[in-house]
Structures are given as structure tokens and as C-alpha cells.
Amino acid sequence: MNRFKWYEAKSVEDALEQVNSTVSNEVASRTGNAAVFKAGGTDLLDLMKEGLVEPKTIVHIGNIPGMREITADLDESVRIGANVTLAEIEEHAYIRDRYLALHQAVASAATPQLRNMATIGGNLAQRTRCWYFRSIDHKCLRKGGDTCFARRGENENHAIMNNGTCVSVHASSVSTALMAFDAEVIITDGKGEEKRVPMEEFFVSPGEDATTENILRANEIITGVYLPPVKDSRKSYYIKQGPRKSYDWSIADVAVVMEMQGSKCTEARVVLGAAAPTPLRSRPAERTLTGKQVSASVAVEAATAAMERARPLSQNAYKIPLFEAIIREAIMEIV
Amino acid sequence: MDKRKEIFPHGIPGHNLGEIEREIPNDEPPAWPINDKLKVVGKRIRRNDALAKVTGSAKYTSDIQLPGMLYAKMLRANVPHAKILSIDTSKAERHPGVRAVHVFTSDDEGSKYQDVKYAGQPLAGVAADSLDIAKEAVALIEVEYETMPFVIDTEEAMKEGAPLVYEEPIGEQTDGGDVGVTHDGSEGKGNLRGPTTSSFLGGARGDLDQGFSEADVILDRTYRTQVHTHVPLETHGVVIDWKPDQMTVYASTQSTKGVRDGLASYFDLPKNKVRVICEFMGGGFGAKHSAGTFGPMAAELSRKSGRPVWLMLDRKEEHIAEGNRPNSIHHLKIGAKKDGTLTAIQQKSHGTAGVALGAGVGRIAQGLYTCPNFSTEQYDVLTHAGPGAAWRAPGNVQGAYGLEQAIDEIADMLKTDPLVLREKIDPSEVRKVLRQRGAKSFGWKYRPPGSDTGRIKKGIGVAQSTWPRFVNLDSTVEVKMYSDGTVEVRSGVQDIGTGTKTILAQVVAEELGLKAEDITVRIGDTIFPDAPGSGGSIVTGAITPPARNAAYLVKQKLFNQVAPQLETEPSMLTVSDGMIMHKEDASKKISMRDALRRMRTGQIEASASRSDDYGGFQQPWGLAYGDLGSVQFAEVSVDTETGFVKVERITAAHSCGRPLNISQIESQVNGGVIQGVSYALYESRVMDNKTGHMMNANVDQYRMPYAKEIPDIDIVLVEEYSARSSTDAYGIGEPANIATAAAVANAVYNAIGVRLYEIPMTPASILKALNKVEQ
16 A cells, blocks of 8 residues: 555545545546545555555545534435444434335445444445456556456456446445435535435446546535435335355345335335446336235236346356345335 | 383273273373373363463564564566566665565576466565555566466366466475375376376275176266465464574464475575574464465565565465465266165366466375275366465365265265265274264254255255374474473474464373463474474374373483482372372372472473374374264255355364364364355355456455354264374364365255255355256
């Protein structure tokens, strides 16, 4: 790891004044003079250890006042500050009660030690765990190169959908659940202006730009996540399948959120993680569920519909039955 | 040497325990009774270094700090096969804080540098004031490569026309802990080396054609295992301080002697000018017998800079360059009669240890079961990947994975309980007891494969192993008693982490009538007498007899001094609970401390070396075979929709002669089982065939088991007395690891009714086996 300067940001404005680049920019084309954000550091340190980024200055945002709170608004929407740790979300009773799938996704992420350090903002902004991307010896599409090594290489963990360019999958399984609740990313820019961006618009597909995984620019910072209010009739469930149970990256995860009237689903969100380069809403599955009395056979239909557009690579066709299994299970857990 | 006869316990308590008369050297003690009647040996004694380890006061190699010490980093090739045209270190040398730079060169004519044969091969090194500076300097070294075609995949490497790893014959693998299984590397063509057609058990036997013609069923299968890296918690590394009068080496090693001899030979130094110290050791599993390339590098940098040099590898280097368990493509053809009798075993295997040798897997098929007709052909396949090294029961783990599934399959063909089939074909008396007691503890009740219903299917499986009982006669221990009553044990032997230090204290304490905590054990330093490396599960059986024998000699010397004071003969004295007593007259006694205070010298000492096995060796060079048995039982559950396998529980029934420390033996078995489960389900080195790099050289995506992956482990330990030495104890490190993966594989088959012929068994391979993947 390179030697660097440490800057302790006192406010969002202060932090934005100090940074001059994003980690994504630095991985693709290093300036040698970069100042980048660090919150929990669980992702940045791994990238630095491999030599993929060599920031000159690390702007620590972890102690900025007011960024580490979970607050409910009068309309019962929830705002999670960007520096709230995954452990704090996991322990939050209101989130567990109202947003079960989010609680489950957070609780199954990484390890207790990592959840104590990792923040929700950092989780959204983290880079893919594709082993070619993580290797200093492979200048892949995501690093500004012209090859996706995984496409014809070792791709057992990789994307089965939207895999026309880079075939990596996004590392944030928490996003799978956030997207299913129509969460929005709160982004503040250098002028102090705040905007709310729906999760689907926050992530960038590699077809648009492989060198970044989200829309963040150097003069922007995630300051929080907005969760719309949910009624008691909105039920959810999340399942993550990793190769190991104690700790692993997802090889397939799914969040299902359904508005239920009795056993009838009136609105559905089905979001797949580790299926595509970004967390992916499965509209075919959602359409299958919407307006139906949800039964085991409807769950099978929805799962099948979710995988209709799957185009597996040489080593990952197993993800199709795996996704089908966990989608069915998540739906049936709700009804 | 004069000998005398003594009566020893012999056999298995509760089964066939009896006595046997052995002729033993006169300077060795009489037999101990069985463990029930001993006070310190065979008990659950706390590790004597436990407190130091858990409080962090134990200093491992990477903790060593010496005055003026520099930190070193090596430059490694980032291409898998190349000629090196130039290495320019000038920028690195000018980098502020750099104190020495060294480049590995070649003695070959026509090339200044060694060819690169795998990505990660060390080329050069830098020593600097800090590790950060050393890393920066390494990045400034410029290497010009002329890249060449390479081959990573084992089967591709076997094809005619594949890029060659070596054009010339190569020598024997040097970093192994295995004995007698590799050929010399000179035979073979292309990237193939071998075949090995024999082991110390002999070569082919009988007539295969005849054997197969007598068979009622013939099984013909290929079993595949992955490359498995060692991942010791502590990486390889050294701190070397090369002074004019002595090279002092702090090493993370499982062989102080091996590192000393290696460095002495590399630098043409006398052995008495190299001192190797390893007081605490963070794991090796077979990969840490030598000084590697990092040892000579650190020594060169120390010589050039005149300063001590710290060189510890990082996790990535560890995975890539410091050893692995070779993969195997293991072909077995086995014939059996209807009653289960094996008529023929034909074995052929290929495996790659990368740029090294040592991929043989045949011995377990040769020796585990009675079968009159046998042949083996084992090939090494050279590939452009990091060198293999001995790995906890080298060859046998891969071998057992194949053989023990094949036996399971034959049981299936004969529609019999696989445990019953083994009863028929296994000649070992100890494994008979292990099967009985293990099956009872596990609750073995055979059920047909695939008979469980529902989404989650449970299954049970069993597998066996054997491991030869090696003895290394170059095992010497000194015991000293000081006049203040304290006792010190000294040997160059290292404690790889299994608890060697503690068992040495136990056997000496037992002999001297003291408590284990009364004994200070000083080991892991070549200024003490030589002892073997921690490989082959040799150490316990090699080093504890001389430790006891030296304590016995010290005790005799003390008795000689005490006897006149108690007005008796030395032979009439005995020790117990810190007292020296007359065997018949209870009034004649003196405390050990008082006796020592009255000695003529400030200390008495004796040393002893390992003598031949009582009753003689089964092989002339220190080998007894068939003694270290294990039978392991596994229960798994398989989610047939997600392909997820969980090993629920393992019953591991083991023997290791006279158990010395029950807690430590259980630790070894726990560790062996966990590594076996991990081998069956999780760990696998992933190489990119197109670029030649390892893709998961970390502990994030190289999947180690954590708490939830670890099954309940039930250990059944069988005492077996064979009257072979004064402690009659053997090691258990390797036996603990051999059978697990095969037992798990058999259990998965039993659960789902479909057999996977390859590990690791992952959701991908399970779903494929269940025909749920369209590809």
C-alpha cells in the first residue's frame, strides 16, 4: 500500500472541498494526485493493498457530525445517514419490523467485524469483487482496458444477465434489498445541494461506462439513503446464497417486496443481486406476481419468468436453477 | 550395547490387550503401564505455551525486532513464462531508504537470469528502512521479458506440443515431507515425468489380468481433486542476521535443521556457523521444511547491508509461490468378487505440482486393503504454476478421495453396507476396532443412496485411511536437572503448533515423578541437539522416546548420588510426586529438591538419541507400516434446490499408539477434519488459463471454512500399544486429514443418489449432478 496523507473532514462541505477524484476514476486512470473519500474503509483498503488505487490523500468522512443517524420522518419514511454502519442498521428495531428484507440483507452481509466498520454509503459505492478487476495484473474493461477477462475465463461467480460487455456482478447485496423498497440515494454536491436518486438510476451499467459502477462524480458525496414509508400490508423477504454461510460474497441473492391484500399481491418488487453488473429489478417476475393470488405455482411462474432473459457464461449456468430456487422460496416465505 | 528383556503392554484395551516381551537397550527404562496407570502421560495437560500464545507475549518470526533491522520485499515475475532480457535496479537503488538490492542470477551458460516459469517467481529483492520503502523500491525495478507460451491446465499440459516447462531433466522434489514416492524427474517426455510404479511398499504385485478375470464386478472410474494451498495463519518468512562469525536465522519453519542445512549448503557455510531459531510457529502443514527462496534472498540482503533483514511474505505470495497440494486425475479400475474380496486394483494418476514434482497419489491404494493383484503408474505433469509442496499426508488425501469412493461404489454394486465390505477386505486389527467403536458413536445405520425424501436430503458416508509410522533416528534430546530442583529439556526440534513442547514436558515429568509444569522445555533452536522436521507425523514417535530415555539416565545419575545417603542401592530407588523413595522401606526417602541441592555438581544432565524400534523396523530405514489407522464417518445435508451442502457432523475414530495428551490429539483431529471438509467443499486454487495468474490469492475468494462451515466433530480415540519404544507414542497430524473428504463425498452420494467425481463440491457442481443445469 502506498503512503498517503490523512485528512479528517469536519463537514460535508469540507470533505467535498478536499476530494478531487473518485476511486473509480483513479482505478481507470490514475492522476497520482488523488484525494478520495474513505468512510469505513473496508473496500478502499483492499483496493489500495492490491495497488489498484494509490491516493495521495485520504479524506476521512467517518467523523462528520450528523451523518451517522437513522431518523424517521412524520410520514414514516426513513433516512439512513451515509455513515451508519451495517451493524447499526442490523440492530435497528424499526427497520427490522418494517423493512425485513433490508434487515436480512444487512445481517447476511460480510462478517460481524466488517459490519462494525462498513457504512451504508460505502456499501453502495464499493467496487465489484470480480477477481480480474481485483487483480493488478489484469487491465480489464472496468480499469479502462479493452478486455473482459472473465467472459472467456473464470466466470463461475459472474453475471448471467446484462452481460454483454463487462460480466462482473455488483458487490453490494444490501442494494438488492434497498432497490426492492424503492429506496433512493441521497447525494450532496459541492454547492451543498441535495438530490434523491432512485436506486435504479444510481447504478451505471457497463454498457454505458464500464469504468464506474455508479453515477457519483468527484464533487458529489452520498449523505444518506431514503426509504419510502411502508404500510403493514407491505411484506418482504430476502435470501442470499453464498458458497459459504459464515461469510461470503453472494453468488445469488433476491429481495421480494409485495403489497398484499390477503393472499393477493397488488404490487411487487423482485430484485436480483449477483445476477448482473448492477442490482437488477426483474419486471417479468414482478408482472407475474402482480394481481395474483400468490401460491406455490405462481411462485414457480415468477421464478421462471425472472430467469427468462438469463444468458449464462461458460461456468455459471448453475445460477439459473439457484435463482429460481431462492426466488420461489422468498415469495413463499411472504405468503 | 547391552540389552535386557522387559515385558510391555501390547494390544488394544477392551479388545485384545495383553503383554509382549521385548529386548531393549540397557540404558532405556522399563515399560510404562497403560495410560490408566500413569499420572501425566495420556492426560489432558494444558499446553505449556498456551498463556504466552493467548496473551500475545509469544514472539513469532514476524514479531522479531533486532537493532538496525531492515525490511525486505521481493520482486516477482508477473508473467508465467519468459526469458529475462534485463533487470534494471538502478532506480530502486537510488530510492531513499534502500540499503541493499539483490537479483537472483543463473549459473547457466548463455543467460544471466533464471527463466521465469510461473507468475509469481521471485526475481529480486530490496532491503530498506521500512517495509513501505522496500515495496516502493521493488516497484521501481524494471524487468524486460521475452515472453514465451505457457500452459496452466493439467490436461492441456499433457498434450503433445504443449509449451514445455523444462527442456531438460529435473531433480527430485526437495521440499517434500513424503518419503519414497517420487521418481527422480529424469524420465518422461514433454511435460510428463514418471511414471512412479513403486513405493516403499514394493511395486506391482500379482497378475492384473488374472485378477480382473476372477472378478464378478469391475469398477472403472476417474476421480479428480483440485489444487489446494496451505494457508498457514503465519506466512513463510525469516529474519536473518548475517554476522562474520555466524548467520542467525529466525524462521517460521517446521524444520530448524532443514533451514540450517539448506542455508549452509546454499552459501557453502559450515553447519556450525548457521543458527536457526523457531520458538513459536504459526502453522506449516508441510510447506515449511526449507529456507525456500526467501531465505537465501534475506541472507544475501543481510550480507550486502551488514544489517539484520526481516522478510515475511504476504498472503498473495504465500498462495502463489510457497506450496500447494497438487491436483489429481486419479484413475482406478478395481475388480471384486460377489463376497467383496478384491481381485485386482489398477491405478493410474496424473497431477500437477506446477514447476515442481510430487503429485503421486498411489500409496493408499497399494496398502490399505488386501488385494493380490496391483499395479500403479503415477505421473507428474509440469505446468507453469507455483511449486507444490508436502501437504498434510502428501498424496494420501487425494489418493483416499479416489480409493474410498471406489470402495463405496463397489459396495453399492454388491448391494452391501460399505462398512461391512471394509470388514471383509481390511486386514487391520486396529481399524476393526475403529470401525466398531466409530460406528457405535456415530450411530451408523446404512441406508440406500438417494433414499431420503424432500428438498433437503441427508446422507451418511464412511471412509478409511492408513498412514505409515515413520521414525527418524536423528532425534536427540538433552535433559538437565539443576541443583535448585528445576528441570530443563533441550532439543532442536520445533513445535509446528501441535504441542510438541508440551508432550516433551509430560514424558520427562512422568519419568521423574514431577508435574508437567515443573519442566521447562527449550526447543526450536539448532544450538540444541538435532531433531527431525515436523513432517510425516514423525516427531512424536521420534522425539518422545529419547526425551524419556534421557530423563531416565538423569534419574539414574541422581539415584547413584542419593543411594549412599539413604544407605541403599540405586536400583532400590524410585520417584513419585517429587520424592525419591526406597521401593520397600517407606522411611528411606528424600525430596528431589533436597537431593539435588546436595549434588556434587550444579547440574546433572544426560542426552539420548532415538534407538531402533523395539522388535525391529518393518522396513530397514525406520518404518513400521499399518499402525496409524483412521475411520471417519460423515453426515451431510444437501439442499437439492440450491445445491448447498452442509457437513452436519463427523465422527473421527483414530489410533496413534499410546496417546500422550488427549486435548492436543483432539486438536489435531479437529484441525484435520476441518481441513478435510474444506477440501471437499470449499478451497480451490483458481488459475486463469489465459494469463497464467492465480485469481483468488487471498483469503476472501480462496474459501476457507469459518464457524458455520464446521461440523460437529466427535472423536473416538483408540489406545493401541505396540511396544515399539519407551513411550510407544505416534503422531496424528497427517492421519487426521486423510479420510474426511472421501467420507463427505460418500455421504453426498448417499444423500442424493448421484456421485460427483470431483471436488470441491459446490452449488454449481451439485446442481449439475442433479441435472438441474442446462449447459
